[in-house]
Amino acid sequence: MTRPTAAPSFAPVRGRGRPIAGVLAEALGDRPGARASAAAAAFAEALGWPLTREVRLRALTREGELIAEASAERWAAEVRALAPQILERVGARLGPGVALALDVRVAHRER
Secondary structure (H helix, E strand, O other): OOOOOOOOOOOOOOOOOOOHHHHHHHHHOOOOOOHHHHHHHHHHHHHOOOHHHHEEEEEEOOOOEEEEEEOOHHHHHHHHHOHHHHHHHHHHHHOOOOOOEEEEEEOOOOO
8 A cells, every 4th residue: 555645845936836027027116227127017917908008107206106008999998998907006015205297198000
């Protein structure tokens, strides 16, 4: 008769089961000079899929305004409607007072 073996125990892996954007936002959040990169990662995490394919963060102003660019008006409208939740999620990742407002613009593509 064989004896059952205990399942191996693994140390928790940082980021396991989390989107890469969240891991990046956390890793970059405390680094001086990485504010824009941390904000972009936190913004992508807050948007989720598929919005991250259609909307990207262009800037984070000193006043705490996130300036985003959408590929079409329908995506911009959706992000504007979700702005309170997005700002709350970005603020939770980066700290209070970092993201206070969201301005979503539509990218004009050359033909």
